[in-house]
Each structure stands twice: as C-alpha cells, then as structure tokens.
Amino acid sequence: MDFKIALIRGDGIGPEVVGEAVKVLDAVGERFGHTFTYTDVLLGGCATDAVGKSYPDGTAEKCKACDAVLLGAVGGPKWGSDRPAEERPETALLAIRRDLGLYANLRPAALRPAMADACPLKKETAEQGIDLLMVRELTGGIYFGQREKYQTEDRGMECADRMAYSEMEIERIGRRAFELARLRRKKVSSVDKANVLETSRLWRSVMHRLAEEYPDVAYEDVLVDNCAMQLVRAPGQFDVVVTENMFGDILSDEASMVTGSIGLLPSASIGDSAPGLYEPIHGSAPDIAGQDKANPIATILSVAMMMRYSFHLEAEASAIEAAVDGVLADGWRTADIAEAGVTPIGTKQMGDLICQKL
Amino acid sequence: MDFKIALIRGDGIGPEVVGEAVKVLDAVGERFGHTFTYTDVLLGGCATDAVGKSYPDGTAEKCKACDAVLLGAVGGPKWGSDRPAEERPETALLAIRRDLGLYANLRPAALRPAMADACPLKKETAEQGIDLLMVRELTGGIYFGQREKYQTEDRGMECADRMAYSEMEIERIGRRAFELARLRRKKVSSVDKANVLETSRLWRSVMHRLAEEYPDVAYEDVLVDNCAMQLVRAPGQFDVVVTENMFGDILSDEASMVTGSIGLLPSASIGDSAPGLYEPIHGSAPDIAGQDKANPIATILSVAMMMRYSFHLEAEASAIEAAVDGVLADGWRTADIAEAGVTPIGTKQMGDLICQKL
Ligand SMILES: CC(C)[C@H](C(=O)O)[C@@H](O)C(=O)O
Ligand SMILES: CC(C)[C@H](C(=O)O)[C@@H](O)C(=O)O
Numbered sequence: 001m002d003f004k005i006a007l008i009r010g011d012g013i014g015p016e017v018v019g020e021a022v023k024v025l026d027a028v029g030e031r032f033g034h035t036f037t038y039t040d041v042l043l044g045g046c047a048t049d050a051v052g053k054s055y056p057d058g059t060a061e062k063c064k065a066c067d068a069v070l071l072g073a074v075g076g077p078k079w080g081s082d083r084p085a086e087e088r089p090e091t092a093l094l095a096i097r098r099d100l101g102l103y104a105n106l107r108p109a110a111l112r113p114a115m116a117d118a119c120p121l122k123k124e125t126a127e128q129g130i131d132l133l134m135v136r137e138l139t140g141g142i143y144f145g146q147r148e149k150y151q152t153e154d155r156g157m158e159c160a161d162r163m164a165y166s167e168m169e170i171e172r173i174g175r176r177a178f179e180l181a182r183l184r185r186k187k188v189s190s191v192d193k194a195n196v197l198e199t200s201r202l203w204r205s206v207m208h209r210l211a212e213e214y215p216d217v218a219y220e221d222v223l224v225d226n227c228a229m230q231l232v233r234a235p236g237q238f239d240v241v242v243t244e245n246m247f248g249d250i251l252s253d254e255a256s257m258v259t260g261s262i263g264l265l266p267s268a269s270i271g272d273s274a275p276g277l278y279e280p281i282h283g284s285a286p287d288i289a290g291q292d293k294a295n296p297i298a299t300i301l302s303v304a305m306m307m308r309y310s311f312h313l314e315a316e317a318s319a320i321e322a323a324v325d326g327v328l329a330d331g332w333r334t335a336d337i338a339e340a341g342v343t344p345i346g347t348k349q350m351g352d353l354i355c356q357k358l
Numbered sequence: 359m360d361f362k363i364a365l366i367r368g369d370g371i372g373p374e375v376v377g378e379a380v381k382v383l384d385a386v387g388e389r390f391g392h393t394f395t396y397t398d399v400l401l402g403g404c405a406t407d408a409v410g411k412s413y414p415d416g417t418a419e420k421c422k423a424c425d426a427v428l429l430g431a432v433g434g435p436k437w438g439s440d441r442p443a444e445e446r447p448e449t450a451l452l453a454i455r456r457d458l459g460l461y462a463n464l465r466p467a468a469l470r471p472a473m474a475d476a477c478p479l480k481k482e483t484a485e486q487g488i489d490l491l492m493v494r495e496l497t498g499g500i501y502f503g504q505r506e507k508y509q510t511e512d513r514g515m516e517c518a519d520r521m522a523y524s525e526m527e528i529e530r531i532g533r534r535a536f537e538l539a540r541l542r543r544k545k546v547s548s549v550d551k552a553n554v555l556e557t558s559r560l561w562r563s564v565m566h567r568l569a570e571e572y573p574d575v576a577y578e579d580v581l582v583d584n585c586a587m588q589l590v591r592a593p594g595q596f597d598v599v600v601t602e603n604m605f606g607d608i609l610s611d612e613a614s615m616v617t618g619s620i621g622l623l624p625s626a627s628i629g630d631s632a633p634g635l636y637e638p639i640h641g642s643a644p645d646i647a648g649q650d651k652a653n654p655i656a657t658i659l660s661v662a663m664m665m666r667y668s669f670h671l672e673a674e675a676s677a678i679e680a681a682v683d684g685v686l687a688d689g690w691r692t693a694d695i696a697e698a699g700v701t702p703i704g705t706k707q708m709g710d711l712i713c714q715k716l
Binding site: 155165250 | 446452477478480503506507510512513516517520521524526527551552554560562582583586588591605612615620
C-alpha cells in the first residue's frame with residue numbers, strides 16, 4: 001500500500017530523530033511491501049525563524065493532505081514566553097491539535113523488559129511490571145476555554161481560565177478508552193475531581209453510562225490526587241487511564257517518569273478522521289542538538305503507533321517494537337539510557353541497528 | 359500560656375488520632391508550662407448524621423473563638439457523591455477553609471530518618487534525602503470559581519468551572535513561600551502552566567516581582583507537568599514548592615506518596631489572622647476505625663506544626679518532632695508502617711510512647 005506522511009522535523013534534536021524514523025519507515029516499507037512518501041511541513045521555532053509564525057498559514061491543510069503526521073520535537077529557550085503568542089512553538093502545538101481534531105492523546109507508559117533497571121521505583125515495584133496507557137482528552141477543557149484579564153478595584157489585576165466539557169466531548173474520549181481497554185487487559189480507570197468540579201461530575205456520569213455499555217471491561221473512578229499517588233505507589237494496577245486535558249498533561253508525564261525511560265516513550269494524537277499525529281514525548285533538547293547524541297527510539301516507536309492506529313498495520317507495528325526490544329536486549333544504548341560502564345552509541349547507529357533487526 | 363483549641367474529631371479514625379494528639383498536647387503543656395483547653399466542634403459525616411448538615415451553622419464562629427483548630431479526618435463512603443452537597447463532608451472542608459480565610463496550605467513531605475526504607479523510590483534516590491515543603495494556595499482558583507451547567511443544541515449537557523486568580527491572592531501566598539524558604543534552604547520553586555493558562559502567566563509575573571524582593575532566596579519556575587516528573591525523578595532538588603490550589607492538590611499528594619509514609623505526614627492551613635487549622639493528610643480510613651489500629655503520628659506532628667505556626671512555640675514543636683523520631687528510632691511501628699517481621703503496636707500505645715519521650 002501507499003501512504004503519505006507529513007514530517008514535522010521541528011527544533012533541536014527533532015530533525016535528527018525524525019531522520020532515523022524515516023530510515024525505519026523505509027525499512028518497514030521494503031520488508032512489508034509498502035511505499036511511504038514524505039512531505040515536509042514547517043512548524044515550531046524553526047517556522048518562527050523562517051516565516052515569523054510558529055504555525056504558518058496552510059499547515060493544517062498540508063497535514064490533511066497526508067495519511068499521518070510524524071513530529072520530532074518543537075520548542076526551545078530561543079522562543080520563550082517573552083515572544084508574542086504566534087511566535088511561540090506551544091501555540092502551534094495547540095493549534096494543530098485543534099485544527100486536526102486530535103481529541104485523543106494516547107500515551108503508553110510501559111517498562112520495556114531490557115530497561116527495568118531504569119525505573120526510579122524500588123525493584124519490587126518495578127518487577128511487578130508497568131504497562132499502562134494514558135488516554136488524555138486533548139482538544140477541550142481549560143486548554144481551550146475562554147481567557148479573561150481585567151483590573152479589579154481592590155485585588156489588582158485578575159485573570160481567569162475557563163474549563164468546559166460537553167457530554168459529546170466526554171463520550172467520544174470515553175468510548176476510545178473502553179475500546180482500547182478491550183484490546184488490552186480490559187480495565188478502565190477514569191480520573192476526575194468529582195468532589196470539587198462540575199465538569200468532573202459530568203465526566204463521571206458519562207463514564208458511568210459508558211461503563212454499562214462495556215460490561216466486559218472493569219471500571220473504576222479515581223480522584224486525580226489519589227491517582228497521582230497510586231502512580232508512584234503501585235503503577236502496575238493501571239491498564240487504561242482516561243482523563244481530561246489538564247489532568248492528563250500532569251499524570252501522563254508523571255507516569256512516563258515512573259517508567260524511567262522518557263527517551264523511549266512514543267505518543268499518538270488521533271481524531272475521528274483527519275490524519276493522526278505521532279511524536280516522541282521528550283522535548284527538543286537543544287543542548288544536545290546536532291551532535292548525534294539524541295535517542296531516536298521514542299520517535300521510532302511513534303512510527304509503530306502510526307502503523308497500528310492510522311494504518312491498521314499491526315504486524316508492521318509489532319515488527320518495529322520487536323526490533324527496538326531486540327537492539328536493547330543486545331545491550332545497545334544511547335547516552336541518555338546508558339548504564340554506568342556502557343559505551344553509548346549515537347543517534348544514527350541506533351537507527352541503523354533497528355533497521356537491521358527489521 | 360493559655361491556648362484554646364477547637365477539636366474537630368470527625369469521622370472514621372479521626373476521633374482516635376485526635377485522642378492521642380490531645381494526650382501529647384497535655385504532655386507538652388505539663389513539660390513547658392502551658393494550659394491547653396479544648397472545645398469540640400462537630401463537622402463532617404458525623405455532623406450530617408447528627409444535624410443533617412456536614413457544616414453546621416456557627417461552625418466558623420466556634421473555631422474563631424479558639425486559637426487553633428485540630429482536625430482528625432472527615433469523610434467516608436457513607437456520605438458519598440449521591441448525597442446532596444450540604445451533607446457531603448468535603449463541602450464542609452471547603453467551607454471552613456473559605457470561612458476561616460485559610461489561604462496557605464503547608465504540606466511538608468520529608469523522609470524521616472527511621473523511615474527511609476518506606477520510600478517507594480530506589481535506595482540511591484532515597485539516600486539523597488527528601489525534605490520539601492509544598493505551599494498550596496487553598497482558597498482560590500478552580501476550587502472556588504463559578505460553576506455552570508447548561509444544555510447545548512448539539513453537544514448534550516455542558517458544564518464549566520472557572521479558575522480565577524488575582525494579584526492580591528497570588529502575592530500573599532507567594533510571600534508566604536519566600537518567608538518560609540528563608541527559614542529553610544532558601545529556594546522557591548513556583549509551579550504553573552504559563553505556556554497555556556492566563557492565570558499562570560499572572561502567577562508567574564507576580565512571583566518574578568517577589569523574587570526580586572527576596573534576592574537571598576533562589577527562585578525557579580517549573581511547569582506543572584515537569585514538576586510531576588521531577589518529584590519522581592529527584593525530589594531532593596526541591597525545598598519550598600509553591601503553587602495554586604488544583605495543582606497543589608495533585609502535587610502535594612504525589613510528593614507525600616514519594617516519601618512513602620502517608621501515615622506520618624501533617625499539614626497546616628493558615629491565613630492572616632483567624633486560627634490556623636492542623637490536620638493529618640491521611641483520610642478517615644473507615645475500614646480500621648475503632649480498632650486501635652490507626653497511626654496517630656501524622657496528627658501528633660500536626661500538633662507540632664500548630665505549636666510552630668499558630669503559637670510560635672518552636673521549642674515545643676521541636677520537642678514533639680524529636681519525641682516522634684525517638685519512638686520510631688526505637689523501632690516502634692503501627693500496622694501501616696510496620697516492616698515485615700515487626701509486631702505492630704496500637705494507636706494508644708504509640709500515643710503513650712510519644713508522651714513518655716516528652
Ligand atoms: C507544550 C505544552 C502546551 C504541551 C501541553 O501541555 O499539552 C505539552 O506539555 C504536552 O503535553 O504535549
Ligand atoms: C476532599 C477534597 C475536597 C480535598 C481537596 O481537594 O482539597 C482533599 O483532597 C485535600 O487535599 O484536602
């Protein structure tokens with residue numbers, strides 16, 4: 001089959017890790033008989049430098065003309081909060097999520113077998129395994145609500161952010177979570193703050209309705225503060241964790257760190273029809289950019305997610321994941337994940353080794 | 359000196375742990391020559407059972423007639439989210455915070471020397487020590503903002519919660535954080551989501567202004583998602599962490615769990631004038647209520663915070679903390695913190711042992 005992929009190489013180490021992911025894509029194409037063609041799309045700090053805007057006009061259209069989007073990383077201190085909003089890379093991230101309707105952010109946090117030692121938790125906990133999938137709502141809530149800023153008489157300036165959720169928004173992300181749980185260990189933990197927030201009470205009532213539609217999937221409500229604790233205490237208890245945008249931002253990063261291997265973790269942001277967007281969860285790491293030091297594995301595993309969720313090519317996805325696990329099992333490490341005494345390899349060599357395993 | 363203390367014994371194990379804390383108060387009184395007198399105040403599920411409301415009329419006035427409030431724990435499955443708001447214990451908690459103006463919630467998360475093994479993190483991390491103080495804004499933000507609920511044409515029901523912050527609110531909590539840092543390791547980490555939220559941008563600008571007023575205190579901005587990661591990766595890096603209400607709810611519970619000893623952690627909620635409120639961070643644990651199994655240490659350490667922050671009795675505060683550490687160093691444990699092979703002691707015996715050390 002033929003697939004068109006938009007490449008947002010982005011800033012910092014973005015171009016390097018995307019470069020290796022493209023090598024892997026080509027290797028997969030060769031082995032399984034697909035053709036991947038690429039379109040470069042400018043977004044992030046590099047776009048600000050080139051055209052004065054982090055989200056150039058026509059970006060969404062260019063992406064929509066493709067079957068999936070692969071993003072390396074955007075951002076860096078060069079384009080900080082002192083810049084106007086349209087020049088800041090995070091503005092572009094939020095805009096592309098909204099314009100492509102990418103309401104479901106899938107963030108697996110799993111301890112890969114060869115990397116168990118990297119887990120910051122005690123050995124006993126790590127040995128019980130961690131394999132959860134955070135499903136974060138990505139186009140609603142306080143990220144996209146109304147902002148206010150006004151002068152008061154007695155309290156100085158005052159600002160406000162509005163968090164809103166509709167039944168429709170909650171139901172579609174909830175359904176994704178239940179469907180995904182069916183393909184996994186059949187358990188959904190829905191995280192909210194229903195003892196305080198109105199949006200959380202609506203969230204919970206919709207989730208309860210869905211739970212009845214999926215009687216084969218175990219369901220629980222977890223308060224967000226308790227979830228933040230449980231992720232440290234016993235992350236192995238979770239399978240699919242579904243939550244709203246802001247809670248998901250915090251908890252998915254916490255869950256990632258609990259695995260100890262940020263450099264290995266991929267993500268997928270998907271909607272109902274437009275192309276899905278795939279990206280490593282790590283940042284642009286400008287300090288090591290251009291030095292062949294970055295770890296390309298998270299981006300390569302993002303390509304595996306692309307195969308699975310956008311192209312429904314499960315064998316191809318599994319082959320990439322197996323290749324990564326194989327290279328790690330052979331002991332190869334980039335600098336970020338190298339144990340003491342191991343000589344790290346570079347970005348390119350890691351990419352080459354994974355291609356060879358394919 | 360004479361001090362009046364309001365006792366909110368509350369639900370579940372609340373009455374038991376408050377009972378032991380009162381024994382400790384009396385022992386402190388005897389040793390240091392103070393008189394503590396007590397007024398019982400009804401609040402929480404027990405109040406709902408008694409008078410149909412979790413926050414009976416006149417509660418705030420009764421507390422204001424005292425010099426400090428000690429709270430055991432409130433809540434339990436008996437008074438769940440199916441009850442009307444005024445019967446739910448958490449409604450009472452939010453109301454008393456508001457009515458007493460308790461805008462600063464201080465939550466120390468420290469690894470006590472004898473308890474280092476309880477830390478869920480790897481030994482190497484635990485050995486670097488954890489000793490941070492979360493300063494959570496407690497009377498503003500999305501906890502107290504406007505709620506909306508309405509029917510839409512095409513998206514079903516929709517709800518909204520408003521997060522607002524004024525310069526005045528941010529400045530007073532920020533000032534507390536800097537003052538507290540001066541008494542500690544002189545570092546403030548301010549947590550926000552300034553790349554997304556308007557309230558966070560105001561938060562950050564006020565904090566930057568304060569940081570200039572406290573040049574002797576090191577200052578950093580930390581994004582909330584990054585903070586959730588750093589608390590797992592290297593909690594030893596933090597001294598005072600200041601943040602808004604909702605982020606503080608999540609991060610202070612995460613930080614507590616990182617120490618591994620929820621049963622030991624106290625908290626203080628203070629304002630500018632009204633009595634401060636002191637309570638353990640653990641819940642009401644209805645499953646073990648009335649069985650002499652609860653750990654009274656968190657409540658006893660809350661009394662130490664009361665000495666320090668409400669009464670400015672530093673020697674008394676330190677004496678209580680030293681007594682607790684002494685009993686732990688002698689190897690005494692309640693069931694919740696007993697290592698394998700250790701025979702746990704009961705609530706009362708733990709209280710007695712701590713009094714003896716005093
Ligand atoms: C850069 C920022 C706006 C973004 C977010 O908060 O969503 C990032 O933290 C993420 O999780 O992708
Ligand atoms: C019970 C609940 C309303 C409360 C909060 O969220 O503030 C609790 O979690 C806490 O942290 O004291």
